[in-house]
Amino acid sequence: MLKTLLALVVLLPAAGAIVAGLLRPRATRAVAVTTSFAVAVLAVAAAWLGYPGGYRASIGGMAWLGPERGRDLFGLLLDPLSTIVLIVVTVIGFLTVLYSTKYVREQNRDHAVGPEDQGRYYFWLLAFLAAMAGVATAPNFLQLFVFWELTTVCSWALISFNRSEKSLKAGFKAILMTHAGGLFFLVALLVLFARTGSFGFDAIGQLEPALRGWVYVFLLIAASAKAAQVPFHTWLPDAMEAPTPISAYLHAAAMVKAGVYLMLRAVGAGGGVPHGVGILLAALALTTILVALSFYFVQDDLKRLLAYSTIAHLGYIMLGAALGALGSTVGLQGGALHVLTHGFSKATLFLCVGAVAYVTGSRSISALGGVARVMPLTATAYFVGVLSVTGIPPFACFWSKLMIVAGALQVPGALGVTIMVLVLRESLIAFGWMLHVGQRVFFGAQTELARAHRDPPLAMSAVLVLLMIGCLVVPLFGIPLVRLIGG
16 A cells, blocks of 8 residues: 555656646646645655554665665655655645646746746656655665756756746756766765665665765765755855746755755664764854855845755754764754755745745845735735744744754753854844845835735635645644654
8 A cells, every 4th residue: 555655656746747748738737736736645645654663665676786786776665754855845846836826827927937838847847746756765875866866857947947048057057066966976876885785775884984984975965065055055046047936846845855865864874974974064064054144134136035044944954964973863853853844934935935026026125115015915924934934933943943952952062052052043143134024025115016916816825824834733743753763
């Protein structure tokens, strides 16, 4: 039963992508919504049936590698960590598709999309969903790498979707930087297989300590490029040339989350991360958080502001992985929970910005004002997203940040206290700045752009309502799952 459900979660969106790419716009939208909804339902059902014991199934291998090495190379995995990622990928994927049915239209004042481009849009979006579902359910590093590279191709196509000079350059930059990082993942794979004869997540523990440290470093480079961590962070703000629903999916659930998932998976495999690697991972995560924070104050484009916020929050997840490497199980669990809580919070914020741009034609902070008077639902969703993403109780990210801070205090010496102070500092500053931006855009004197508009169409508004609910309730599902990680 579970094997069939998990296989369908990967195969159904892939098949839906092909069908959607061949049909007329109205039929394309219907196929995309139906497929993504079915995938979300199947993923939730699989998570329910697999809790708490998890599930692993073999599909096949490559006999030419030998009777032992080539056996059981491909299959399906459902454990607490993969369940977290799978729920984020599929549920937010469905909400992104539903929102897109009204956003990706000729009526969009920000960037109109004609009927001739809608098949291409839904083809790549559903393919992206299939690739990320493959990442989440991969039972070893080899299969994970295959789907990891597919997400790179899908993100390139979607970032470049508008085919303007800026979007084409942004897509090229994204694929160049993330694929370059993927080469380090490939080297780590080759080393792992050559020395252990296995691609299993737990095979890292079979390596001698010095070589194990290098494999972790190679995986860290790959993950940092994928998750836009310093010094690879510059591609993600440029990727805001993508349509806003794609930006939401990219930041909340898709490609960048594959990067942090790799580090959570590698650290949580129990291979004994060298202490120096844990320190390096923590230092890079903290540097990324503070560098991203410094860019908040010079942004006028709402999407670029949210892009830097995403970079910082991916740093939080990497910090949770670092705490796990330094011996804190609670910190690792907090990082895993942040995948879920940040996903719903950031999707809320991005789709609010998409709604504003849809009706006003602008994402400029300085050009907008008084928007709440004509878009009260969108304004409410924005502030719910801010309260959630900055960690104000009882909203979602409060619980994951709390676990990360608690995990930091389990690290002996000054390092744990330093991490706690820096995390609290970032949260306080980000909260203040996001409120300032929200007050400027949604309140105050009404600008010309904000007049004579209203909240977006029903499908878009319904998605904002569902995401606001998610910002409150997802920890109820996530906390029991993450408590099983590393236990």
